Amino acid sequence: MKALLCSALVLLPLTVACSPANQQNVDVPSFTTLDVSRGLSVTLVCGNGYRVEASARQDVLDKLVIRPQGQRLIIENHSSDDNILRDHDAAITVTINAPINTVKAQAGVRMTVPACAVSPDTFTVDGSMGTEITVAGNTRLLDLSLAMGSSFNTREPTFSAQEAVVHIALGVDARLCHVRQLSGTVTTGARVRVAPDTLVHTSNGVASLIDNHGC
Incomplete structure (x- = not known):
């Protein structure tokens, strides 16, 4: 049953680590544009490397898409397509080690960008x-x-x-x-x-x- 807690992100061949606490940690390539959509709460932090940490109900994590595309990192919450009466929110922390030049957000996203990321x-x-x-x-x-x-x-x-x-x-x-x-x-x-x-x-x-x- 524990194995079921690690969902299949649309992400290969990136490194994915899962925990039983409804969290997923994903190493991603460097990027200059962050593109997020659909009911996500996103916080950028500055640190070592590039990483996405997601926290949500497991059925939400199961439909979370994290997709590098050139210099763009796309994060989409496809669980928002499901029952509108349920909570589909996910808290996302994105770690970067250099400033980026573009953020794009749509459909109810809340995003916080610190000075070091600008x-x-x-x-x-x-x-x-x-x-x-x-x-x-x-x-x-x-x-x-x-x-x-x-x-x-x-x-x-x-x-x-x-x-x-x-x-x-x-x-x-x-x-x-x-x-x-x-x-x-x-x-x-x-x-x-x-x-x-x-x-x-x-x-x-x-x-x-x-x-x-x-x-």
């Missing part, structure tokens, strides 16, 4: 469908795309960038209090919060808002 030159964030993304640290250029009720740094006061280029729409809330220059598009019920001295050059659409509340 590329100092350009950092790209792409979130959609109710994602909550929190990023610390600083970068020269933030490329931020958000849609469909997603949020960025609503509770993180320490992130900064020389410039942010945004493409946000559909009920998004983005907090960019320490960005010197803001450009891009803000449409359809989206809100961006910036400091009073931020240079703003955006194209604003229906019911969009650029304000200083919270900064």
Whole structure:
């Protein structure tokens, strides 16, 4: 019966270690883009090597897909396709040993990125469908795309960038209090919060808002 606790991740030939405590530890190749989806709670940490640690009910782990694809690491929670009345959440810790330059999240993902994981030159964030993304640290250029009720740094006061280029729409809330220059598009019920001295050059659409509340 104990052998059943190690699920078959769609992952070979990567090294997989399982424990009976509904956890899986997976060694992965280095990557520069992290792409996660479907009800995952993801925390990046800086350490030695590249590794994914997952904690969830066993039936959720059984349908967790961890797939390297070039310089991209894809993590998908396919258990969310099952009974909607059940809890399909999974807690994921991703260890990296160098900054990455892109994170992508969709469908209810909550992601936390520490300062040590952020590329100092350009950092790209792409979130959609109710994602909550929190990023610390600083970068020269933030490329931020958000849609469909997603949020960025609503509770993180320490992130900064020389410039942010945004493409946000559909009920998004983005907090960019320490960005010197803001450009891009803000449409359809989206809100961006910036400091009073931020240079703003955006194209604003229906019911969009650029304000200083919270900064």
